[in-house]
Amino acid sequence: MAQAAFADERLVALRQAIARLEAQKSQSRFFSGKLASGEKAAGVRGEPHPALLSLGVPSFDRLLGGGLPLAGLTEIRNGETRDIGAATGFTAALAVLCQAESKDRRHSVIFWIAERQATREAGLPDGVGLQAYGLDTSRFLLGHPHRITDALWMAEAALSSCRFAAVVLEIRSNPACFGLRESRRLHLRAQASRIPLLLLRQSGEEEASSALLRLHVCPAPARARIFPEGQALPGSIGNPVFHVTAEKSRAIAPAGFLMEWNSNDRRFYECDAALAPVGPAYSLAELSASVGRPRIEDEMGKVMAFNRAS
Amino acid sequence: MQIARLDSTAEKASLRRGLAIAEARAICPGVDVLPLDNGADRVFLGAIADWCGRYTPLVALDRHDDGLLLDITGCAHLHGGERAMLDDLLSRLFHMGVEARGAISSTVGLAWAAARFSRPDIVIAQGEEARVLAPMPVAALRIDIEANQALNRVGLKRIGDLLSAPRAPITQRFGPEPLLRLDQALGFEKEALSPRLPVPGISSERRLAEPVVTHEDILALAAQLARGVKTGLEKRGEGGRLFQLLLFRVDGRVFSVEAGTSAPLRNPERVAELFRERMESFHDDLDAGFGFETIRLCVLKAERMHDEQADFAGDPDAERPLSAFLDRVTARLGPGSLLMPVFAESHMPERAAVFRPVDNLAQLAPEPVAPAMAPSAEFLPGARPLRLLSPPEPIEATAEVPEGAPKSFHWRRAFHRTKKAEGPERIAAEWWIDGEDAPTRDYYRLEDEMGRRYWLFREGLYGREQGHPRWFLHGIFA
Numbered sequence A: 001m002a003q004a005a006f007a008d009e010r011l012v013a014l015r016q017a018i019a020r021l022e023a024q025k026s027q028s029r030f031f032s033g034k035l036a037s038g039e040k041a042a043g044v045r046g047e048p049h050p051a052l053l054s055l056g057v058p059s060f061d062r063l064l065g066g067g068l069p070l071a072g073l074t075e076i077r078n079g080e081t082r083d084i085g086a087a088t089g090f091t092a093a094l095a096v097l098c099q100a101e102s103k104d105r106r107h108s109v110i111f112w113i114a115e116r117q118a119t120r121e122a123g124l125p126d127g128v129g130l131q132a133y134g135l136d137t138s139r140f141l142l143g144h145p146h147r148i149t150d151a152l153w154m155a156e157a158a159l160s161s162c163r164f165a166a167v168v169l170e171i172r173s174n175p176a177c178f179g180l181r182e183s184r185r186l187h188l189r190a191q192a193s194r195i196p197l198l199l200l201r202q203s204g205e206e207e208a209s210s211a212l213l214r215l216h217v218c219p220a221p222a223r224a225r226i227f228p229e230g231q232a233l234p235g236s237i238g239n240p241v242f243h244v245t246a247e248k249s250r251a252i253a254p255a256g257f258l259m260e261w262n263s264n265d266r267r268f269y270e271c272d273a274a275l276a277p278v279g280p281a282y283s284l285a286e287l288s289a290s291v292g293r294p295r296i297e298d299e300m301g302k303v304m305a306f307n308r309a310s
Numbered sequence B: 001m002q003i004a005r006l007d008s009t010a011e012k013a014s015l016r017r018g019l020a021i022a023e024a025r026a027i028c029p030g031v032d033v034l035p036l037d038n039g040a041d042r043v044f045l046g047a048i049a050d051w052c053g054r055y056t057p058l059v060a061l062d063r064h065d066d067g068l069l070l071d072i073t074g075c076a077h078l079h080g081g082e083r084a085m086l087d088d089l090l091s092r093l094f095h096m097g098v099e100a101r102g103a104i105s106s107t108v109g110l111a112w113a114a115a116r117f118s119r120p121d122i123v124i125a126q127g128e129e130a131r132v133l134a135p136m137p138v139a140a141l142r143i144d145i146e147a148n149q150a151l152n153r154v155g156l157k158r159i160g161d162l163l164s165a166p167r168a169p170i171t172q173r174f175g176p177e178p179l180l181r182l183d184q185a186l187g188f189e190k191e192a193l194s195p196r197l198p199v200p201g202i203s204s205e206r207r208l209a210e211p212v213v214t215h216e217d218i219l220a221l222a223a224q225l226a227r228g229v230k231t232g233l234e235k236r237g238e239g240g241r242l243f244q245l246l247l248f249r250v251d252g253r254v255f256s257v258e259a260g261t262s263a264p265l266r267n268p269e270r271v272a273e274l275f276r277e278r279m280e281s282f283h284d285d286l287d288a289g290f291g292f293e294t295i296r297l298c299v300l301k302a303e304r305m306h307d308e309q310a311d312f313a314g315d316p317d318a319e320r321p322l323s324a325f326l327d328r329v330t331a332r333l334g335p336g337s338l339l340m341p342v343f344a345e346s347h348m349p350e351r352a353a354v355f356r357p358v359d360n361l362a363q364l365a366p367e368p369v370a371p372a373m374a375p376s377a378e379f380l381p382g383a384r385p386l387r388l389l390s391p392p393e394p395i396e397a398t399a400e401v402p403e404g405a406p407k408s409f410h411w412r413r414a415f416h417r418t419k420k421a422e423g424p425e426r427i428a429a430e431w432w433i434d435g436e437d438a439p440t441r442d443y444y445r446l447e448d449e450m451g452r453r454y455w456l457f458r459e460g461l462y463g464r465e466q467g468h469p470r471w472f473l474h475g476i477f478a
Helices: A002-027 A037-043 A058-064 A081-101 A116-122 A127-133 A148-161 A180-193 B008-012 B021-027 B038-052 B081-095 B108-117 B129-133 B145-153 B159-164 B167-174 B177-186 B215-236 B268-282 B320-333
Strands: A072-077 A110-114 A140-143 A166-172 A196-202 A213-220 A241-248 A257-262 A267-270 B059-061 B068-070 B202-212 B238-249 B254-265 B292-304 B338-343 B353-357 B387-399 B406-411 B414-427 B441-448 B453-459 B470-476
Touching: A058 A241, A058 A257, A058 A267, A072 A081, A072 A180, A081 A110, A081 A116, A081 A127, A081 A166, A081 A196, A081 A213, A081 A241, A081 A257, A081 B387, A081 B470, A110 A116, A110 A148, A116 A166, A116 A196, A127 B338, A127 B353, A140 A148, A148 A166, A148 A180, A148 B320, A180 A196, B038 B059, B038 B068, B038 B254, B068 B108, B108 B129, B108 B177, B129 B159, B129 B177, B145 B167, B145 B177, B159 B177, B167 B177, B202 B215, B215 B238, B215 B268, B215 B292, B238 B268, B254 B268, B254 B292, B254 B320, B268 B320, B320 B338, B387 B453, B406 B441, B406 B453, B406 B470, B414 B453
Parallel strands: A072 A196, A072 A213, A110 A140, A110 A166, A166 A196
Antiparallel strands: A140 B338, A213 A241, A241 A257, A257 A267, B059 B068, B202 B292, B238 B254, B238 B292, B338 B353, B387 B406, B387 B470, B406 B414, B414 B441, B441 B453, B453 B470
């Protein structure tokens, strides 16, 4: 009898806790976890809902809960360095959308912070290429610091002092000095100043971070160029297509989306599933994933938080 | 080996310039001999010249780098008159361990002569020039050794002899120099000082009774000085583009911290903010030692600044946070850390757009470029990659036909099999830069089996330019 009452009490306590969390979520849907009072004040002041940026692909928007949040940290990562084109393209497309979204021209500057090691490995963004991609390059600033700590300082200064349309922080792999704490700091700054911070992680591992979303971007075969009459030009390489998987999001993520970026219309289009990327024609495995130890997949649901990858 | 420089103790022991070291040791066995190091001497003299900046901004090095010339016109009263100023300067130098002689006079030549050939530390009033100069030897006229010896040989040993001699024969025999120098010393002929450093248009200074050590105190003083500079800038209708903070340490060392801005600036808080970032980037290099006794803020470069009237509704500072941000980053991380794409009329992809440091806010163009004028307008969508590798990386490619797109290639030791290809886009080298025999490039857009898109080129044409053209990977597409 007493035991049943005790169980009841625990159940009620748990229900109350869930109700509290739900209430908090409805108040600020992009806040998770426990909040210190100071953080709360910094995070959501004024309007409770941060603006959302629709990507033009309804199913993907639904996954993001309406669109890309225009405040806070979003992480975009790719697997191997040679895939960096796709991740860069997706990030640049988001930057173009953010730039188009900002009403005031004075506030439409895109600030791209590329740490030196990252650009040494994958090259600098090209001005002509970015312009052809749809970006207004006269409102484009490139931060090129030598060290990661300088890049982080730059990002924080940019978020706290200025009204940029978007800040892109490009780093390579999982540096030790950019862990959960640092990403949370940047995330809160970005939320407080209502600037989207896009973290482009070159060939990085999954890692616990404060990002609202973590998207894994893979390259996907492009469709053929389309003539104005509607015919396809066989053998040609058309608009870039990305295979985007949401690794961390509020909603349950399906396998992935194929999205095509049209730089003339400056928007994404959904691609047919029939064009989904297939594996290589030869059936051998691409590369063994682990080095020095066998890779054993854990059971689903066991991982509470990723370990530090660095 | 002979004596090139010696101090007054050595002079008292009857050593002199030009004496051989062996003789000097025989005369004075305890003599301390150091090898001459002109470079170090010059650096030391430069440091003293910096320190003399506390008296006047016009400090010049002497002709043979063996003395300093200070133009104190209009500065003496700030230091309690000429006599007090000279005494102060020499006593401070004495306490720093420097043996110095000085003289103040109305001309450069006379001061030079008096400091070397008359009783030390003399202030010569105007009108006394000829009287002071007359008993000095002709070497005091800053003439070279041959002219000195020639004059001595004919018995013109003192400057007084020259003063009373007829001018025409002397010019005929010894050239114009001795009399020119004489006229300069007497003030009949003008002589300009060329200062070591450009004189700042506006500067403001604080002398402290108690030296300051901490960064906070220095920055608070910098803010105060910036307020002083602001009125000067306002009067001229200008804003500073380059500020310099001079910190005079107690022991005579002078530190100079410069900070540039991206737009004309006169807001004192922001000037102080700039120096905060600069000082933080120094870490430990700014050694305060026993403290700084004098702090000066100079405006080295100023530009016309358009004043905007503040109104109740709008905020005229809308563009201001961006320039403040640019200044902060540049002050802390250096000018190369913030870049902007600049387009050039070139077909070579690496020259068509280059990143240049942002040093002027006006570069972030206020008006959009017309789409037809944009450099990307001439290309099909997706014809240029998002990332360019610099320099292009050599790859091993296999093409089915010599002039065709590669069927497969190795880049960074990874194998890629081509699925689709577009091209070639032929870009000829720019002979006016690269030379006449620079190879032509054939660019191809390739997509591999996984959908990665790359930009490759073959350097050179088969048969016509090269036997075995090499392949390069130049860019990565989205």
